[in-house]
Structure formats: C-alpha cells, structure tokens
Amino acid sequence: MKRIAYGGDYNPEQWPEEVWDRDYEAFELAGIDTLTVGVFAWAHLQPAEDRYDFDVLDAVVERAAAEGRRIVLATPTGAMPPWLAHAYPNACRVDFEGRRHVYGQRHNACPSDPDFRRLSVALAGRLARRYGDNPAVVAWHVGNEYGGACWCPACGAAFHDWLRKRYGGLDRLNHAWNTTFWSHTFTDWEQVPPPNALSEHWRGPNHTAFQGITLDYRRFMSDALLGGFVAEKAAIREHVADTPVTTNFMGLYQPVDYHRWAPHLDFASWDNYPPEDPSPVRTAARMALAHGLIRGLKGGKPFWVMEQTPSTTASRDVNAVKRPGVLRLWSWQSVAHGADAVLYFQMRHSRGACEKYHGAVLDHAGRTDTRVFREVAALGAEFTRVGDAVLGARTPARVALLVDWDSWWAVEMSDGPNRNVRYVDVLAAYHRALWQANVPLDVVPVTADLGGYDVVVAPVLHMVKDDLAERVWDLVDRGGSFLATALSGRVDEDDNAFLADVPGPFAGLFGLRVDETDAQRPDVVNPVALGEVEHDARHVFEVIVPEPSTEVLGTYGADFYAGTPAVTRAARGRGSAWYVGTLLDDPGVAAVVRSVLDEHGLAGPLADVPD
Amino acid sequence: MKRIAYGGDYNPEQWPEEVWDRDYEAFELAGIDTLTVGVFAWAHLQPAEDRYDFDVLDAVVERAAAEGRRIVLATPTGAMPPWLAHAYPNACRVDFEGRRHVYGQRHNACPSDPDFRRLSVALAGRLARRYGDNPAVVAWHVGNEYGGACWCPACGAAFHDWLRKRYGGLDRLNHAWNTTFWSHTFTDWEQVPPPNALSEHWRGPNHTAFQGITLDYRRFMSDALLGGFVAEKAAIREHVADTPVTTNFMGLYQPVDYHRWAPHLDFASWDNYPPEDPSPVRTAARMALAHGLIRGLKGGKPFWVMEQTPSTTASRDVNAVKRPGVLRLWSWQSVAHGADAVLYFQMRHSRGACEKYHGAVLDHAGRTDTRVFREVAALGAEFTRVGDAVLGARTPARVALLVDWDSWWAVEMSDGPNRNVRYVDVLAAYHRALWQANVPLDVVPVTADLGGYDVVVAPVLHMVKDDLAERVWDLVDRGGSFLATALSGRVDEDDNAFLADVPGPFAGLFGLRVDETDAQRPDVVNPVALGEVEHDARHVFEVIVPEPSTEVLGTYGADFYAGTPAVTRAARGRGSAWYVGTLLDDPGVAAVVRSVLDEHGLAGPLADVPD
Amino acid sequence: MKRIAYGGDYNPEQWPEEVWDRDYEAFELAGIDTLTVGVFAWAHLQPAEDRYDFDVLDAVVERAAAEGRRIVLATPTGAMPPWLAHAYPNACRVDFEGRRHVYGQRHNACPSDPDFRRLSVALAGRLARRYGDNPAVVAWHVGNEYGGACWCPACGAAFHDWLRKRYGGLDRLNHAWNTTFWSHTFTDWEQVPPPNALSEHWRGPNHTAFQGITLDYRRFMSDALLGGFVAEKAAIREHVADTPVTTNFMGLYQPVDYHRWAPHLDFASWDNYPPEDPSPVRTAARMALAHGLIRGLKGGKPFWVMEQTPSTTASRDVNAVKRPGVLRLWSWQSVAHGADAVLYFQMRHSRGACEKYHGAVLDHAGRTDTRVFREVAALGAEFTRVGDAVLGARTPARVALLVDWDSWWAVEMSDGPNRNVRYVDVLAAYHRALWQANVPLDVVPVTADLGGYDVVVAPVLHMVKDDLAERVWDLVDRGGSFLATALSGRVDEDDNAFLADVPGPFAGLFGLRVDETDAQRPDVVNPVALGEVEHDARHVFEVIVPEPSTEVLGTYGADFYAGTPAVTRAARGRGSAWYVGTLLDDPGVAAVVRSVLDEHGLAGPLADVPD
Numbered sequence A, B, C: 001m002k003r004i005a006y007g008g009d010y011n012p013e014q015w016p017e018e019v020w021d022r023d024y025e026a027f028e029l030a031g032i033d034t035l036t037v038g039v040f041a042w043a044h045l046q047p048a049e050d051r052y053d054f055d056v057l058d059a060v061v062e063r064a065a066a067e068g069r070r071i072v073l074a075t076p077t078g079a080m081p082p083w084l085a086h087a088y089p090n091a092c093r094v095d096f097e098g099r100r101h102v103y104g105q106r107h108n109a110c111p112s113d114p115d116f117r118r119l120s121v122a123l124a125g126r127l128a129r130r131y132g133d134n135p136a137v138v139a140w141h142v143g144n145e146y147g148g149a150c151w152c153p154a155c156g157a158a159f160h161d162w163l164r165k166r167y168g169g170l171d172r173l174n175h176a177w178n179t180t181f182w183s184h185t186f187t188d189w190e191q192v193p194p195p196n197a198l199s200e201h202w203r204g205p206n207h208t209a210f211q212g213i214t215l216d217y218r219r220f221m222s223d224a225l226l227g228g229f230v231a232e233k234a235a236i237r238e239h240v241a242d243t244p245v246t247t248n249f250m251g252l253y254q255p256v257d258y259h260r261w262a263p264h265l266d267f268a269s270w271d272n273y274p275p276e277d278p279s280p281v282r283t284a285a286r287m288a289l290a291h292g293l294i295r296g297l298k299g300g301k302p303f304w305v306m307e308q309t310p311s312t313t314a315s316r317d318v319n320a321v322k323r324p325g326v327l328r329l330w331s332w333q334s335v336a337h338g339a340d341a342v343l344y345f346q347m348r349h350s351r352g353a354c355e356k357y358h359g360a361v362l363d364h365a366g367r368t369d370t371r372v373f374r375e376v377a378a379l380g381a382e383f384t385r386v387g388d389a390v391l392g393a394r395t396p397a398r399v400a401l402l403v404d405w406d407s408w409w410a411v412e413m414s415d416g417p418n419r420n421v422r423y424v425d426v427l428a429a430y431h432r433a434l435w436q437a438n439v440p441l442d443v444v445p446v447t448a449d450l451g452g453y454d455v456v457v458a459p460v461l462h463m464v465k466d467d468l469a470e471r472v473w474d475l476v477d478r479g480g481s482f483l484a485t486a487l488s489g490r491v492d493e494d495d496n497a498f499l500a501d502v503p504g505p506f507a508g509l510f511g512l513r514v515d516e517t518d519a520q521r522p523d524v525v526n527p528v529a530l531g532e533v534e535h536d537a538r539h540v541f542e543v544i545v546p547e548p549s550t551e552v553l554g555t556y557g558a559d560f561y562a563g564t565p566a567v568t569r570a571a572r573g574r575g576s577a578w579y580v581g582t583l584l585d586d587p588g589v590a591a592v593v594r595s596v597l598d599e600h601g602l603a604g605p606l607a608d609v610p611d
C-alpha cells in the first residue's frame, strides 16, 4: 500500500454507527486510505479521572483496519475534558492579561501544571499500550497544534528553574537582561515575574520594557510546551518501538520555535491554512516557504501535510471556498515540496459548534455529488495512479534561506526603529525572489551546516549567536555568497546591542558600518537605483558608511542621505558579501537576489516564465 | 383627557421646588399632559436599607395630579443606590471579561442576586401600595432599558437551573451542544461555566468555540432579566388591579429577546434613538422597522414612544441637533405607526453628569423661547388639536416580515461563512423595500400565526424551530408567497446543522439545494441579473442546484459560478416560494420584493412616489 | 562657568569604568558641562531594604566633579527595585481596568502606598545628606516624568480623605457631583469607589457616567503624585539649603496639572519630545507652546530642557532620525523661549532593553565621528561661544494665552457635544496664530494676574471658576481684549452646567446667548465668512442669538443656521470681547486673532514673514 497518504481527520464518534458504512463507501469513491482518529476524544476515552472507556475508539480503529485504512492515532490532549478543569483549575492557563481562565475552548492547558501533565501522559501511555501493536497504526500524532502561552504561577516557577539552568546565577541573568537599566537588578529568583500586561508589558505582547525578559519567556514557553510533547512521546515509546511520532505544526507560527522542537519529532508535519492574500501567486509562494521551512526541520526529509481544508475555513472573518482546481493545485504543490501525505481536516462536516461550517470531504447531507467531493475524489484517483513514484523524494539545493525564531521575536518586540517591520514579510519577500528564480532552495535554521551551500540569504538576521558569524565567514571564504538585510547584526543572544559598529560581527564582512538608521511611515518611499532601474524602498533606511573597497550597487535617491549606499557588495576570500540596508519592493529584492544567484549560475530553468 | 400622551421624563427632585412653578408654566405652553416620574429615584426613596422616604415623590405626584397631568410612575430599579452595592457587592455584575464590578453607572444589577431582587421588589411593592390608587397614575414603568448581561457565579448557578429545566439531563444537553466536538462532554452541571472571555470566547461576545453554549446563555440572560421585571410587576399587582405595566424597550436591541418578554407587558413601549445614518430616508425606514417590531410585540395594539430626545443625544461621539421640523416629522411618524404616546427624555436639562448635554424641553436657563421649546410647543398644540382621533388605531396588513432573535444571535456568532453579515442590515434592507412599496406590514416573530398573510418575508432565517416549516408550507399551499434569503434554514433550535441539504427543512419548498456557500470581502461584487437589470451582490454567494421545475429569476454574473441561479421561485401548492441566495443591494432587494408583492397586487398607492 | 548648561542623562554604572575615560574625552570634544546622574539607580544605591551602597555613585560624582562638570543629582524613585515590589506588593499600582500590577517597567509606584513613600523619602534624604554639600551638584531632580494613575484601595482611601477636605460633608459632595441623577447619593464615604472601568467608566478614561467624580479623581491623583515629590523635596531640604529642586515635566501632559505643581518646584524643567507631525512648522509651533507653558509655570522665569533626543526616539511606532540641522534648530528655539539648559537623554546608547535604540550622543561603538556626534559637538561649541549672554533672559508680553487643566479634563470627558474635539488641538490652533503673528506671548493659568495684559485668548475655556469672570471683566473694562471660543463658559468648578444662558458668566460680556450647539462629523464643513474670506468651520457649531449691540464679524454659510453669527465682537467698557462659536481652520483662527491683536497694534515685526 505504498502511496501518498490521502485522507484526514475522522471523528465518527460524533455520528451513529450506521453512518460509518456510508463514510467508507465515500472513502472508497475518493481513494482515501488514511484516517486520523482520536484527536479530541479525551472525554470519550476517559469520562472521569478514574475511568477509561475505549469502546468507541476500539470500534473506530477496528473498522478502519478492517477496511484496510492506515491509521494516524492521535493522543487527544489538545483539548481537556470538563471534569479535568473542574477538578484541577490550575490546568487552565493564566493569560497575557493575568487572568486565570476556566473551562472552555481547546489548546489551553498550562504546560507547567503537574496534574495536566500526569493525566495527559497517562492517557497517552494507555493508548500506546492498547493500540501500539496494531499494524494499521502508521503514525502517532501527539496533541494538536501546540501553541499559545501561559503566565500562571506554576509557569512562573518553571521559568525560574529554566533561568537557573540557563544562567546559573542572578549575576549572569542581570547582565544578560541589562537590568541596571531602570533599576531592575533582581536579587532573588522569586522577584522575576512572568512578563505580561501586569508586569513588563505595555500595549501588547510585543511591547515590553525589558526585551531580554520577554525573549527568555518566549524561549521558555516554547520549551515548556515541548515538554508536554516529549513526555507524551516517552509514554508512547514505552509501548511502541518504531512507529513514528509527530505533531502537527502550523507553518510560520511565531509562538513556538519549531527549530528547537524538530529533533524530538520522528517526522515533521503541518497544517496548511495559508493566510488570506488576494494574490494567488503570493499565496503559492507563501505555502512554498512554509513547506520549505517544515521540510528543513528534519534535514530535508519528506514531511506530511496533516491538515488542509477541502473547501473553506470557518474561523476567519470571511471564508471563501477554494476555487475549482485549487485543491488539486495546492495538493500537488505540497507533494512537489516533499509531502508524502496530503490529509484533510475534516472527513465529514461537524454537526455543531465552531467548525460546523469548516470545509469537509462530506457535507452535512453526506453527498458524494458535491463539487467538493468530486474534486477530492479526482485527486484521490490521481494519487492512486501515481503510486509510490514520488515517495521519499529529496531535492538537493545549493541555496539556503535562513530562518531564526530568535531574530523574529527580537526584531518584532524591539522598541525602535520601526514597528511596521514584520519579520515574515521580509523573509517572504526574499523567498519569493528565490522561488520565482526557480532555484532549488533549503529553508534552514541559523544553526544549519552551511557547508553545502553556494548562496545563503539571511533576511533580518537581527540576532547573531553562537558561531554563526564564523560559519558565514567560512562560506564566503570558500567562494560562497552571503546576503543580509537591514536590521541584521544588531543584537547578541541576549538581545543586547553589540558594543561595536553595526552590523556587529558582520561589519567587517560587509565592509561597511551603519552610521544611523532612519525609519519612516509606510507611505514614505525612497527610490533606490540598482543599475538603471529605480526600486521603492520603505520603512527602514540605514545610512551606510562603506569601506573604500566595498562596491556600491545601489544608492538612495532621496532625503538627506540621497546618493549614499543602500545596497553593497564586498569581495571577501573567494566569495562575496551582499548587504541591503533597506526594505526593497519585490522587483528590487528580485534584482538583488538574481544578481547573487547569477554569480553562481543558479537561477532555475523556469526562472523567467511568467506566473 | 383622551389624547396622544405628550410629555416625558420629569425629575424635579433635582431642582428646588421654586423651579417647579416655572416647569408647569412651560408645560402649559407646550401642551404637555404626561409626566414620567421616579425613574432614578431609589436613593431618594430609600436612603438606607431600613428607611424609606416618600416625601419628595409625594410632592411631585401631588403637584402633577393637582395640575391635571397624567403620571407614568416608574420603579427606580434601573439604578441602584450606593448603599446597596456597598452592603451587597454581589449585586454588581461580573462582566464579559470576568471582572466583578463595583458601584457605578446604572443598568448593572446582577439579575440573579437575591438581595437585589428582594430589595427591588420590596420597593416596587411599596410604591404600588402608596400610589396605586392615585387616579393620575395611568401607567407603571418598571426599571429602565433592561439590557446587558452578567457572568457572575450566581448567574452561573441560575444558568445551571435554567439548563436543567430545558434539558432535563446532561445527556440531552451534551447532544444539544454537540459536546463530542473538542471533548466538551459535561459530566456534572457544575462544570458548565458562564461562556465569556475566560471560558469559551475569543476576541469578543460573538466569537465562541461552542455556539450552543453561548446561544443558551443569551436566552438564559434574557430570561433572567425578565425575571426582575416579572417580579416587580407581581409586587405592583398586589396593590394595583388594572393600571397597565410596561417597561421601555430599545427597538432592535440584540441582547434581550423582546418576543420572549412581550407576553409579560401590558402594553409595549420603547425609546426612539435611531442609529446615526447620514441618509434621512434610511433613518426614517429604520424607525419604521423598529416601530413595527414594537407594535408587533402585542399583536398590533398601539404602543408608546416612552423616550425620544427633543434635540440631541449626548452619549455618542458626535451629537447633532435635530434639524428644524425633524422632531415634528419623527413624532407624527410614531403616531402613524401606532404610538398613542410621544414622550421625551427629558423635560429639563440635567444639571450635571453624563446627560447634562442630552437634549431637553427646557434648557439649563429654563427658557421657553429656544428653537427647541418652540418646536415642542408647536407639536403639543397639534396633538391637542388632533385629540383622540388616532388613539387605538390599528392597521390590518396582509404582509409580514419575520424577526427572530435566535437567528440574529446564531448567525452573528457563527464561525463562517462571513462575519461581515449583520442580521439587522439584511432585515432592514428587506424592510426598506416593503416600506418603500408603501404596503401595510406587520413585523412579527417566527411564532406568529401566519394565517392572515398573503406574503411572508424572512430575511436570514438562519434557525428553523418548532413548527415553523409546517406553517410556511401551509401559507404557500393556500396561495401565499414566502421569501427567504441566503443563510436561511441552516440550523435547528440548538444551532446544530440540519443533517440534510441546505436550506434544511425548506430545501423541498424552494426546490433547490445549496451546494456550497462562498464568501467574499465587502469590496467584491458579483453582478446578479434580474430580468434586464444587473444588481450588485456582496458578502455571501450560495451556489444553488435547482430542481428542474424551479424557476431561475436571477443568475450570478461572475466567478466560477457565473450563470448559476442566485434568485429562484418555486410554484408550490397554490402559492410560491422565493429564494435569494445572496445579499443584494437595495435596488435588487426592491426588485425581488416588488415581484412578490405584485403576485398579490399588494404594492401600496404611494409605492412609486420619490422619497 | 556661567553658560547654557549642556549635557544630559549619564548612566556610567551601566558600563565598566574604563569606558568612562572615553566618555569624558567625548564630552570634552562636545562642550558638555552638565551631567544628570542617578535617575534609575535605586537598585544600585539600595540593593536591599536594610542596605545602602553609594560606592558607584560616589565614583560617578567624584569623577564628574573632578572633571569640572556640573551635576544634576536625581533621586532614583522613578523606578523601584524588584526587592521593593516583592516585599511590598501594594507599592505596585492598580490600573484603570482594576488590576493590581506586579513588578515591571517604571513610573508605576502607587502614590498612596506608605511603604513606597517611606522608602523613597528615606533614600532621597540619604542622597541629600551624602551629596548635598558637593558644590558640583547644581540641581536636584526628583523622580522622573511623574504621571499615570492608580486606582488601588489605598488610593481610594486617600481619595476619601481628599474629598473630606474638599467638601467637608457628604451633602456638599452629593451636590457637587449632582448625585441625584441616576440615584448616586452617597451616604458613607466608603461607598465612593475610585472611578475606573469597574465602576463609573465605560469604553475608557474619558467616558464616565459621573464627570464630577472622575474630575475630582484626576485632581486628587495629580495631588497624590505631587505628594511624593513634595515629600522627597522636604527630605532633601533637611540637608540641602539652597540648591534648587525640580522634576522633569512632559509639556502638554494631561494626567498631571502642572499649574498645581508649579509652586512646589524651584525652577521648571521639561522633556522635549514633540508629537509626530509631518509639518516642521507645526512641530516648531507645538514646541513653542510647550516651552511657553513651562516658562509660564514660574512666572516667566527661565526653565531647563531636561531631556531631548540627539537623534531618534525608540518607543514610537516609527522613529525617524532628526534631519541634519534640526537638533541645532530645536535647541536654539528652546533657548530663545527661555531655556537656560539644553540636555539630552542620553549620553551613551543603552546596551539593552527598551531604550537601546533611543538616540544618544555616543553610539554603541562609542564613535565621535558619527553625524549625530558631530552635530552635538558643533552645537556645544556654539553654546560655549555664546557664554552667559542669554542666561536668565525674560520676555515681557502683553498677550496671554490661558491654559486650564480643569477645562482640558472636563471638555474631553464630557458626554456631548463632540468627542472629536481635543482641547490641545484648539489651544494649539490659537497658539499658532499668535506665534505666527510673532507677538511676545505668555502662556498662563486661569489663575494668573491678568493685570499686565492687553489681550487674553482663552480657547475652550470650558470651566469658569473662582473669580475668573471678574478678572476678565476688569481686563475688558480697562481697555483689553478678551477672546474665547465655542464650548467656553459651560460648567462651574464641579462640572455642573451653569443654570443660565450659555456661555454662563460670560454671556453678558460677549453680548449673546448660545441657543443650541450643533455637532458634526469631521468631514462636515460649514463655511464661515469673515469679511470677504470664507473659512472652514468644523466639529461644533454654536447657534448664537446676539444682543442688538453685538457686532457680528462672521456668519455660518450653511445648514439651517446659515446667516446666523459664528464670530462676534462686543464693545465693553474701554475694551472688547470676542467670541468664536465654532472651530475654525488655521486661516480662520489667524484672521480673528490678527484682528484682535491689531486693536492693540500688537502683531510682531516678523508677523508676515513666510514660514
């Protein structure tokens, strides 16, 4: 049964068993071979703390196996049952506003609550013991869309432990957080509050008086959530030797540092709900970036699309249906980017609550003659025909795009220079240029081995940590090209400014220093000439003082720094270091990126095909 | 003294008694014969829990009676005194954010607090005993503008009781709320939290993870507030045999289901402060809709305009004065729609606090030569001249417009398809078409007897409950016309989707099924051709599969469903069923509505008079 | 060493001592002679409640003194250390939403907390004892940028005390607050809650049900914050006989009534960070207004610019650099307006946290060849050259602009007529007209002696209190001109409407009454003809009934009050009273203001020089 896994979330416990027959008839019509079960089944599986009940799940699993379907078995810990919250109120989170929540919604368990941890791990273990040997179970799916954050006292205490491990003592912590500023010197671990609206923050999560505190809390919270995954996975591994374990990521999701999570997953998977964008090309590029990011989590190995909607979302303000052919297009794009599975949320429309209008393979009437079902079935037939032809495929790349959650967090929580700069916007702009150049590309963390690349592109590499600067020097020395942008090289691992010329450890590499950084409202454009062509620059304008040997490729056309460098290139070793000191529009980014690729003859064969 | 009641809120306790003489001189000049007294007098009437003091109110009532004025006597329970909140902190509400309020403002007592209930009912009883026999008292006015909501523990417990009565057991509750979704199966009543920002909600009151929970809380809260009214009315009835009892509604006010309240009022009344709209015609139509709704509460019997401003409001961002003649125009519109009373808030400008700039018959200087006073007095003279000519008038109608709070709540709290759809906007659009056709119209609840109507129009009839579908079939069978719009027939009484083709119980009636529902941003227009004319459709576009016999009256002009039906008509029995699968602009709505009316020759004689 | 003090905030405790040498080399290059030290040093100075440590500050002070610098010594009480908040949680504020904060940020100590008061005063006293005799210390700088507000129980109790002093008894309080309205009669001081989101407020701090309560809380809070300053100053005075004591104000900062604070400061100082405005001329005028306000605090005596940025701010959404020459321009403007000191925040870029990108004289690399440093040094050289030529200069003025915090508060928290009216916008419009007329101007409180002025301009003099009306009559009687605008003369000291014609005590002076006040959205313009020229009026339109003798200078051009007076002049005594019943655009305001000035031949010699 080697083929692209095709199917999705299946919650037959929401319907009477007579409907199940019709479900499988439809699956047969649609070529569906893979079912994700149990995602939100906790209340069924454990109706009370001292009582488990696997009858329904047994029936679901048995039927699926009997029908020859592959099963992705989920631990249901993404949504706790009411009895748990009622018995253990501290399992509910305290929010950014400092309020303890009570029961409701999902994805909202405190990651530091010992009772929630104990009960979720116990249930994962029970499930593993019961279903671990079932050969139909091809993967384990822990929790669901981990995310959010908690600021409760238990998390505060866990944060103290995390800080103790990181810093050893308060002296190092005070130095890292630069607490001398505004008299924040901590003399007892207990004095450190979770940074939220009641302590360091003003206006919102990105507005903090102490970036170092907030940055560490983000790191801690990502680790704390990971702790839940790791603990459930360990419980599963007590009973399950080899079946791979994963959880479904959400692409470019800021609150969780997937690079820190990646080593703990057996394979990567994600839910593909691209943000609304009226441009289909930009949407396609955005999905390509996310696919690349996810594939990059496990060194380029294939990943799964764990969820996508057959038709509409429901939770957005406006939920358009996917136009005819879009489902097919996006699904094949996933496969082309390395997906070995294309799964839907959801197989059948939910009867009630907030996802009753979320797209499904089968509608409320259970029809197989809807447009949506017909498209699903046609794609299923294609997947059946293609068989195992593309499974496990990999795409070697000589170009890397660096992504760094720390830089993302740091630049967006920075006071100054410009709150309108969005890390992902700049990242996506450079990615689009690479994508449209049709060049094989890896999207990798800043810790990645850069040894195999000719070109490394690092948009808004705000933070420079560990040995990154050395590895970049090595890349350039051996003939590679490195490109970075405005707001790079600003802070160290603790978000303290380098006490040196900007861009810090890279100033020598790029052969320049940034004398000052201007910022302007979004409607202010400064034209930057690259060769004969002028491009629009916006938001941030670094005033650059180049070394004499540095080549000036583009200059500002306006303001008091008109005529000074905006884009530069420095020959270093056998390679080159490119610096773009502002945020260019798409054609401007493309022009720079194509120049870099051209140094290595890397633009792809379809680079100049119009969209 | 049979005439249109004319006057309004009169709070002479705010001024020294020597001013009262001037008040009555002015009332005489203005033809004012009716005074509403006591609305916020609790602190005066009961300065401490164990002490009542009726001296001032006695004087007010005696003077008014002596001057031959009719008195509307209010219970002052719309605003509690400070001592009450101080002694009983739980009388203050817990808000949507989960915060217990302390003393302040008005209209903010917890409807479930036993102390507030006891004290408010006791005071109502005392007032009734003291003034119930006074022949000048022509009506009782309980509380004021009931509204808002509370999420306190007492309301939570009362919600549990309400749920127990509604569902009997938790199994039925879990089924109604579809709790299997997201593991919400409740195993103890105590586990059910009031749905607010700390439990099921995200972003705001219309964004909930479980629509069923939130919907029931809305129903419960409307009933809980009603409980206060009913209890006060009962206390009044212990001493007052016949004088009618009412409370002042607020027109199209979403938080309170006036249809559930209506049976408990002896007559309906409301406060006419139409929302700002730069178009005078739209404003007039909006008031006509609200008048119709209020008249519909008591089967078409006359109602009272309990408040309107003589000139400006104060609480809005921008408070324009009423242009010359507008007061007269709106007041006569009220009478034309069935008002037997036209009352103002307020007779004299308040000296301080938040309504000191709210319009008044008499300004701070007490002048009778202001423009406002002159207009008030001129209208008073007209009312005097008209005498009892229009009192008790009724307007038989063969057309009904259905309004349903449940549908209003459900469609606006729905996740998907489009948050930009506003129930009242669609309702008002269809109402405007009927109003401009100059057809006598009843605005009635979905529980109304449809037996007397030829045409029933049901915009966004999202929820279909009880025997409504049968009654609609009956209407059509006997030759009537029924019209519904996009987003109708979607959910049952519990907000669960019908497990059937859309529009559920009406699919057969309309002779079609909705295959899918597209949604687009407000700037996206799809032209819909009706006959020779194209109209703009927006927001929601249902892709309709008609039965062969169904007449297609309009088709989409754009997108992948171009050429498919947008507006249909099915002949059924001796009548017809019309379906509009999108939201049309005003001319489009008018075209459809006029076609329906024309089937019955119902457009009014002034239908084609320009505005 | 008599010269304009030049320098700024210097926090060398954030760097190792070897950097200090380079600091002083740079100061020498830049002509910097004044250093503000200790502003946020509490954690250093008192690392635990029972332990003080002056070693670092000793070194800083000794070095500065040895280098011949003037020292501004700050008490560090603008930011409490963590140990304090941890030991005394009530030192943290309760915010407008009713939430007790925990440790974080700065400027957030409860002004009513006895422990914070005790500890801050003790530290101020210790500092004074230790450094009070040092001749290098030329000024004391208490706290930092006092502001914000607290709504905690301690503040609530202090509010009760403040109210008892103000009103004596509850009867007077109830009368002042007009509590009869909405049943708010307080019968016990304890019943009065701090007015915030949990009590009287809706939507925000300017939306209150009881203006009187909120207004008094603003006054109380300004006084409560002042209490902290006064107590620290007293502690300093125990050890320091003559060195002047100040604190740094923030210009037109609404929460604190600087007029109530002024008597307690030995000289006035402020931080000049003008609000973003794309127009350099408007920005210059805005700074001129603030300079004038600050100079007016101490009867026209010179003041200090305690902070300005050498280049960029950091806390705004978009932080532009100061264009070349702007630093020089603004600094000399300060001096021209009476500043005897021009100081920067900050001397060296902070290493980390929220001000690491805030402009500094020295950047993170410590360079002296940046554009910013060069401009700082050039200005320093100019200041050195000018020596003591301008020190202590005063500018006699015959024109006064009235500013009144009470009116500012009252008009912006008013329900009606128009929330889009901003006190400072109107104030600044009239100020710009005077500034562009190049007339020497005093910006003074409404309590100022008006005896020396020929022209007094009072935009939005909403509240009229004490003997102001008499003093204005005197001004006009002896030949002066008085000008007021729409929304003047509306309320008394308690924010109760005058029970008289509008504009209350001024109706006779202006020879008119306002019959009604219309308000319109910002896009509605009513043209007002002044002579031959039409000007745009917006927002508020008072419909004026003039006395026969009143001269009508401008009339409305549109709406139902077209042709009625918008601008009037009444001859009174030997002078004149001008009234502008609407909000005119800049040319309209200029036309009126120039007419008034022309009566006294007061337009300056450069009045008609283009910007």
Ligand SMILES: [Zn+2]
Pocket: A093, A094, A110, A111, A112, A113, A150, A151, A152, A153, A154, A155, A156
């Ligand atoms: Zn937690």
Ligand SMILES: [Zn+2]
Pocket: B093, B094, B110, B111, B112, B113, B150, B151, B152, B153, B154, B155, B156
């Ligand atoms: Zn309650």
Ligand SMILES: [Zn+2]
Pocket: C093, C094, C110, C111, C112, C113, C150, C151, C152, C153, C154, C155, C156
């Ligand atoms: Zn406080």
